[in-house]
Amino acid sequence: MTTARMTIAEAVTSLLRDGMPVRFEAYDGSTAGPRDAGIGLELLNERGLSYLLTAPGDLGMARAYVSGDLVVHGVHPGDPYPALVVLMNHLRFRTPSAREAVTIVKGLGLGTLRPPSPPPQESLPRWRRAVEGLRHSKGRDAEVISHHYDVSNRFYEMVLGPSMTYTCAVFPTREATLEEAQTEKYDLICRKLNLQAGQRLLDVGCGWGGMVRHAAREYGVRALGVTLSVQQASWAKEAIDREGLSDLAEVRHLDYRDVVETGFDAVSSIGLTEHIGVRNYPAYFSHLRDRLRPQGRLLNHCITRPHNRRQMIGSFLDRYVFPDGELTGSGRIITEAQDVGLEVMHEENFRLHYALTLAGWNRNLRDHWDECVAEVGEGTARVWGLYMAGSRLAFERNQIQLHHVLATRTSDVGEDGFPLRPRW
Template sequence: MRLAEIFERVVGPESSVAFRAYDGSTAGPQDADVTVVVRTPVALHYLAQAPGALGLTRAYVSGHLDLEGDMYTALRRMSDVALDGAFTLGDVARIVRSVGWEKFVNRVAPPPQEVQPRRLLGRGIRHSKARDAEAIHHHYDVSNAFYELVLGPSMTYTCAVYPDADASLEQAQFHKHDLVARKLGLESGMRLLDVGCGWGGMVMHVAREYGVRALGVTLSAQQAEWAQERIEKEGLSHLAEVRHMDYRDVPDGTYDRVSSIGLTEHIGKRNVPDYFASLHAKLRPGGRLLNHCITRPDNHSPAMRRNGVINRYVFPDGELEGPGWLQTQMNEAGFEIRHQENLREHYALTLRDWCANLERNWDEALGEVDIGTARVWRMYMAGSRLGFERNVVQLHQILGVKLDGTESRMPLRPRFEP
């Protein structure tokens, strides 16, 4: 069996994907708008050594496997293989015969974009301050200019909320920040702590739109530097500040509201109870917490695999939990739960727009990062879009209140939409 036919058999002849291999073989429909190209034997080594998603990712990121056509379309058609599939022993045997046993057994090192476990282990146990800083550095300290090309002017790297189907990404990010502000009941003169603040989008929004004094903290030095420059440029320094700081080091008992937008995924399950307890301690009585994070559909579906593609290439040490479990932990930490909603369709739309930005700015992006990193982003964002569409992952906002005695200080019928 020729190489292209092996790939077609693994993916499935009904996938509407064409295949072309370096041995001259082809398979699949000749008029397909998506073609997988096997450029070198190294692609086969990667797939045989790590069957399934990890091997495919290594081969694609390193350029030994290529794609002609749209990444999202390809992953949607090959989703069973791209997400969870694997070569059978028979497939591996055919690959060995094709490349030769001696070449096959010579192990090929993963591409440099893959985080090696020993690198993180050198920074301590999972979710220690030093190791968390290293994990955040890997993903967020890539290039602020690269992030601007992907995220657009808002520089907001979290799920947007689309007020209608025709809304732009910028309108949707503004609407998301405003939705969080309304859920928190922000008013002029209040103090907001935004943990895991990224490039300061929420901090600047509430300072500009609500007159709120806001502090954002992030473990990314590049994010903090960029955010502070933007705050000064917009003339918001009297209200807004972003610090390069661990949220655990922020003093307790001094804030009216806390927002956590996209941080919980980095905390680690065993640390979640202490995380919510810490945020509860930072609030004054009657204060509110809005926790916005990616979740898994339930407490039994697979969490983010420690040795999977996302942990190795995108979010080292990332962990996802079910919304019910997270809500319970907030409750156990002392919060009264007042509202919860799932925004997974909105994240699929957000990723659609980020993918479009990357493709539109591809050549410019390659001036900021190496092509392997750009390929990681292309694959990861397209795959994540598919995951939200197919309910593999979700996005939940949970609103909790730190009671003042028995008083919640919530309106009887709060309206969060304008």
């Protein structure tokens, strides 16, 4: 007795609760969904089908999309946000029974269950990375930071724009440009830290040195930045020399845990906390506290959850974007800062600002698509378009947030260094 063949469209449709919201076409000639849909999905080959079947969820779809086996029609690959909105709103999968699953697999052919090799852009799974080093050890952190940040400085220049700033901007108005918003972000942090000429600033996880250069140029601060990315440090050093700031600003290729200097007037951490692991927060905040003089200030800027549970990021982001990334809520961050003796003075949520920031980065990628593909390859460019558009949607829907937490190293006699009503 032979099992009747099942078309790919039939198999996919059988797993949906409310039908196919977009036009779907498969390499076997089968179709599903409305013919006049503005968004279309086209599955080009059996490898793409195997990706979908052997890694259900976002990882399988990402593998098929990054490899070019799954094409999204109706949107630009540099900004697939409109397609993600439709799929998020209307694509509802159900869990098949064991009998249904066997029928579907037999109908499609058992060969589709052989996992293909993942695309080259994919990092090792967590368990494989664990074999090569403890999570958040210095060696493993250096490796995963390199995976994400040492892509290509030229690529980042095209996507991020002239500011070379890869963290949430602060938009004074919705009409502000991305560059204006990034400048406002750095200046807001400088104002919250109450930076004054001649003071010393430590910026941990400094990226391409945007905060270091802004503080030195606009506030006359002697600023030290550290980053685990070789390419970031090289670019930042050149920018410092180009802007004539070498007497005030310095960027080192260094783990923040290896900074031994103390007595800083202020410490900024902009986009580093996501990489260090929630269990390491006590050591992290203790180290930054010990870098400060009494009454010195710390500004911690990081992506957060809308709850305070420790949570690893999803499979796609972990494999393709931020290996070992971990998020929690602002309450947990505040608690950990307080528990090492820092006094938390202020916190602020910039969730919607990050959605606007990501929209700007997607526009830049779309507008420089051919150059970006030439620089890093189409697969990597697709990863970036997908991850930024998906992250934008997550910020808009309050699945993730972005918080500033401002704290001070209050002295033993209770002097915090703040005016009675601070203004920034």
